[in-house]
Amino acid sequence: MLYIIGLGLGDEKDITLRGLEAVQKSQKVFIEAYTSLLSFGISSDGLSTLEKLYGKSITVADREMVEEKADDILLEATSSDVAFLVVGDPFGATTHTDLVVRAKKLGVDVKVVHNASVMNAIGVCGLQLYRYGETVSLPFFTDTWRPDSFYEKIQRNRKLGLHTLCLLDIRVKEPSLESLCRGKKQYEPPRFMAVSVAIEQLLEVEQMRGENAYTEDTTCVGFARLGSEDQLVVAGSMKQLLEVDFGLPLHCLVIVGDTHPVEEEMLDFYKLAKNQGQA
Amino acid sequence: MLYIIGLGLGDEKDITLRGLEAVQKSQKVFIEAYTSLLSFGISSDGLSTLEKLYGKSITVADREMVEEKADDILLEATSSDVAFLVVGDPFGATTHTDLVVRAKKLGVDVKVVHNASVMNAIGVCGLQLYRYGETVSLPFFTDTWRPDSFYEKIQRNRKLGLHTLCLLDIRVKEPSLESLCRGKKQYEPPRFMAVSVAIEQLLEVEQMRGENAYTEDTTCVGFARLGSEDQLVVAGSMKQLLEVDFGLPLHCLVIVGDTHPVEEEMLDFYKLAKNQGQA
Missing domain, CATH: 3.30.950.10 (Tetrapyrrole methylase, C-terminal domain)
Incomplete structure (x- = not known):
């Protein structure tokens, strides 16, 4: 299962309970870095705030990684739960739509957890x-x-x-x-x-x-x-x-x-x- | 303080951590009944699911109550923390904008907790x-x-x-x-x-x-x-x-x-x- 989880706009407290549950049961957690990472306050410090809240380590996925290594991420999601964290709502940016399209083509189940966006x-x-x-x-x-x-x-x-x-x-x-x-x-x-x-x-x-x-x-x-x-x-x-x-x-x-x-x-x-x- | 808190679209798990914290520190909790209460699955059962999650009793505020008794709700918010829960995001409907306008006119501090909306x-x-x-x-x-x-x-x-x-x-x-x-x-x-x-x-x-x-x-x-x-x-x-x-x-x-x-x-x-x- 691939969970695409909106983090909302402010800080780590803007995740929903549904989103937090999905993160906690995922074996691997990615966070997109390319849309608005810095503004979300996720410096090296911000990331560890999230990691502490989730009790998980998080891999930062920049634009290159998502575009070039999407298939690796999706392969993991065929056999385990993978969380992909996105600032705002998952469908604010075309890139995430593309990730869903690839997942569906590979037969990976996708669940979306919505949140506030601009x-x-x-x-x-x-x-x-x-x-x-x-x-x-x-x-x-x-x-x-x-x-x-x-x-x-x-x-x-x-x-x-x-x-x-x-x-x-x-x-x-x-x-x-x-x-x-x-x-x-x-x-x-x-x-x-x-x-x-x-x-x-x-x-x-x-x-x-x-x-x-x-x-x-x-x-x-x-x-x-x-x-x-x-x-x-x-x-x-x-x-x-x-x-x-x-x-x-x-x-x-x-x-x-x-x-x-x-x-x-x-x-x-x-x-x-x-x-x-x-x- | 008046917290206007978006609940998101699905069920009780769609509230954000920020929203949940605000509910839990509020002395009084209202939920709007007029926009889409039934569809949110809040029957008498749904309401008690929320009440159980929050550890609070909740007053259902229908359209009449919000439009006619807004000043009573706001009066409470001058001296204590009041949470007003809204399906989706707080600014999906004009009525909530009106509540904020009234609050600001009375000098009541307002904090908005965003969430997903249609x-x-x-x-x-x-x-x-x-x-x-x-x-x-x-x-x-x-x-x-x-x-x-x-x-x-x-x-x-x-x-x-x-x-x-x-x-x-x-x-x-x-x-x-x-x-x-x-x-x-x-x-x-x-x-x-x-x-x-x-x-x-x-x-x-x-x-x-x-x-x-x-x-x-x-x-x-x-x-x-x-x-x-x-x-x-x-x-x-x-x-x-x-x-x-x-x-x-x-x-x-x-x-x-x-x-x-x-x-x-x-x-x-x-x-x-x-x-x-x-x-």
Whole structure:
């Protein structure tokens, strides 16, 4: 049996009782390292906190390991219980869907233990989840690569009065261009896009396109460390949020569409003028 | 302190360790009864399972109680720890946002404990969450009330190739029309919309509108008891899903947009011809 277990967003206490039971009866425990490991607070210390809680040793599986050695992990799951731990909910990232597909093809039984993810925890700011349009991803711009396909999506959502969740780029264990040229893999240090960088990139694209999909006065909500004890949620115009130091990753950003009265009341608690409150 | 604690979707084991700790240190524990209590398996038996797990007695708070006596609940939370338990994630329903707004206005500290909800657990079928458009709600049609504003939303999502989550009507503790006329409240038995009823209503509206937003050949995914041990996930055309007995509530329905290869591979596991598999 392969258990794919969501850990939730904060720390080791966000696992469910069902998830903990599955971990405890597994012979082997893996944890994915590539989506958001560092932000989850799993340094060498964080990992041992988990290991202590579970009474098990845990193998960190980075992107390479999951993509290249999935069959080894799955082979173990044919004859014993294997737990694969994932930050947030198991189906937040395509990679995990791929792991399930491979497992099913090999005839390995799969059980999924759900948990909170960014996709539903953003509800905390008061904007109703059923009033969001398509989600967009903002990649780090480079000198030569500045893709802006998110612009039309945001524009469409805003025309319909819908909110837009912007997922901000995470780069963990990316081989450096220099090392690839040399044929020897070396890795860039991990990078997480901050709210301010996201807004700068958004405004740059708006300036180029000039179609007024949004402006620096458009209301947004910035989130840092969503679901953690020290999460920060701040609402304000793009211009205002540019000045806020959201601190440690992960960050994400919501571009607000039309609001209902209850949504407006909740947002007010997070607006800059009043406070920088946490929920 | 007011803790608003998501219970997740399945049973008592879906609470998180963080949530359980908060319940255990609370002097008073309420559970919301109006969103999806019955489907959560909390009959008088289910409630005592929770009470046994928590070592606490629990007060069931129906819609009337939460809307009319919120201030009493909040008053208790000014001087002691109060836990308010919610099926799924706390921000799945507007009512809980309203409770938070009231709490903040009274100066009551609020802590939210997130969990899985329908909005992210539908990821289990393999359709990527960031490729969903606006969510729609399908209300039970009556002889005189057949609202169809969902039609344009589905049409819009499909034109963009996006998936659509349809939340299906839940009617718990609705006063009967007859009793309202007599000035004495009596309640209708609870009703939960089945996938087949949802599809019948969708096809009725398509027939009236005739704009081909979808047809009986459109691929959908039906879900029953999502996140429970006995969940059922079946993919097929609307026509095919009409014939499937999804069993006990809650049900929900996804109308599939354009699919990527990994999405297609996962859907295949749930297609009728192959099996009626569970994940």
